Amino acid sequence: MMVTVSRKAHFNAAHRLYRIDWSNEKNHTVFGKCSNPNYHGHNYELVVSVTGKIDKETGYVIDMKVLKDLIKEEVEDAFDHKNLNLDVEAFKNLNPTAENIVVVIYNKLRSRIKSNLKLKVTLYETPRNFVSYSGE
Amino acid sequence: MMVTVSRKAHFNAAHRLYRIDWSNEKNHTVFGKCSNPNYHGHNYELVVSVTGKIDKETGYVIDMKVLKDLIKEEVEDAFDHKNLNLDVEAFKNLNPTAENIVVVIYNKLRSRIKSNLKLKVTLYETPRNFVSYSGE
């Protein structure tokens, strides 16, 4: 009896799509206005989904409060009101596309959640663009 | 050619997280403010998803009107404007966590939907907390 528990969170951040080993010109050619050297930004919405068996004792798969606090610690405190390219170590040499951000978030959370629980992360860059990753 | 058809519904209910075999103190220690003895409540949003082949005759997997009426009968009429702990038989001895509620709803609907159709139920307790179950 596997149930999936999901929790939404959000953070506001600046970024630019940018490869440090490419010129601004090449970055602009490939990434267009998303590569503005002065950055742009988003209200990122995050859905973290954890799948496992219901604990008979508590009726929980995972305590939503614990999950909320874990997302705050690993994601919100690290990314909120930040410039992803400049302020976040993981993107110093990694282009902060939505795809790369969702994998970074997944990896940060994966190491903190018990291995018998499955994890999936969905990241909305805008209400119309979103990505998801479940480690497969 | 398997298509999934989903229908949203909702109900408003009171509940408390509570094990009848535990003291109020122990309930409070484990479940915090969610165990307020006077109850709190939610606008529960429900998504019922049915997967199967398209009927060549009608172009339907399932008649959405039939699905809507089934959800009304099995879920809305049973849970809406109720106290889950006191008014709903299923939770007399079962802690009404979102996880347990979604399994109860799944089981009620599963017995009413043809076995060649797959079923998945997603339940939003708040816009930020939700759970899903597909009988696996």
Add this chain to the structure above:
Amino acid sequence: MMVTVSRKAHFNAAHRLYRIDWSNEKNHTVFGKCSNPNYHGHNYELVVSVTGKIDKETGYVIDMKVLKDLIKEEVEDAFDHKNLNLDVEAFKNLNPTAENIVVVIYNKLRSRIKSNLKLKVTLYETPRNFVSYSGE
């Protein structure tokens, strides 16, 4: 140059529509299923709107962080995960209709916000039912 600044918040609570001076029968006749003696509940969404001049120094009408903390102190801490009828002094003798709740919230906030700022409070009981009050 009057600008309106709005902040959303939410709280989850149980309630029943109920006049303490009426019988359960009369309450049921007038308020229907909303008067279930065992209570039901909602995810209340709140919008607090403050109108005033932009402070030339800061560019703020009101610091959104201050407004957020004020709503938390006066509304969320007082109402969240509570039974409005039993746990909240203001509704001991006042029927907690959406209309009465929004007036109570307005009065709590009005006394904490400078009198040269106009105040309006909107309260969603469900996504389809909401009320607003601006002290007029």
Add this chain to the structure above:
Amino acid sequence: MMVTVSRKAHFNAAHRLYRIDWSNEKNHTVFGKCSNPNYHGHNYELVVSVTGKIDKETGYVIDMKVLKDLIKEEVEDAFDHKNLNLDVEAFKNLNPTAENIVVVIYNKLRSRIKSNLKLKVTLYETPRNFVSYSGE
């Protein structure tokens, strides 16, 4: 490392549920008010999801701009502000149920997206009714 990239789009269209080989009476018996001979309509919301490996060069699974333009060309330009029964070739002899529409959209997009990328299409007929198809 498979990531899913999703893009939302929309179109507004008229339709009626209708089999051309049935009488209006039989159509009405089976499809009810959805078979009004004068048509009714919807704001259809569409989510197109593409799953594949992240390109190491760009950090993209698929360039969201390319996906957006493809949806515009194949779906929005073909369906928006149209009568699905009368103006869209695919539904001349196919009942435009949500199920049939999502399969038609899937097939149009499938032929334009590289075969190593998986495709899933979700179509909202209303905020409460939606369908999805992934070619399986």
Add this chain to the structure above:
Amino acid sequence: MMVTVSRKAHFNAAHRLYRIDWSNEKNHTVFGKCSNPNYHGHNYELVVSVTGKIDKETGYVIDMKVLKDLIKEEVEDAFDHKNLNLDVEAFKNLNPTAENIVVVIYNKLRSRIKSNLKLKVTLYETPRNFVSYSGE
């Protein structure tokens, strides 16, 4: 102490922007794709707002159930799953722009709501286009 009570409703309808006294060509020149002779359609979302004093007896400005039933009778039953141009008397000689529709709805409801209550109607044609009218 004036409180505003609002209720959301919806209906799905086909329409075309069209003046019966103009040629199809002139209609197309002025209204573009919105004048497709075969119609297009929308999920119309409606917000009906009623302002008045709180009744001391009930704590209501207006019984939300009464308001809901009135909207069903006057608007949903008359417009849902209809072609506004062909099936609704009010638009036989009136171009069903969002502006004209909202005035028609306002007038239908105004005659059914007590004159000491103020009325405002907001109509969403799409999530991005909406209109409102309060009889002034």
Add this chain to the structure above:
Amino acid sequence: MMVTVSRKAHFNAAHRLYRIDWSNEKNHTVFGKCSNPNYHGHNYELVVSVTGKIDKETGYVIDMKVLKDLIKEEVEDAFDHKNLNLDVEAFKNLNPTAENIVVVIYNKLRSRIKSNLKLKVTLYETPRNFVSYSGE
């Protein structure tokens, strides 16, 4: 017979709350994490509302297509994927708080909309924080 017509739009931008005549330290003291020198960002949602009489000829207060194009020209092309502090002339010496941004947008649009039409602009910085201005 005054009807209000509203159109939603959006833009994604980076900014920091910052007075150029204050030190980074003072900016940080007053504006907190919103003053991160490396910027953060938002998906800004915009609602532009125009109030006037319905044109008897067209049934429009204002052609929504004209309004949409005007917003694109004056707001989206100027602000989208930009750094408000660095890339937008209006904020070179003006702190880009939500309050100041909404006034700047209002003034840009006011000069392009006929003076017999009333204008109101609402700007969502996040789904929970928003401001509005109508030139009064």
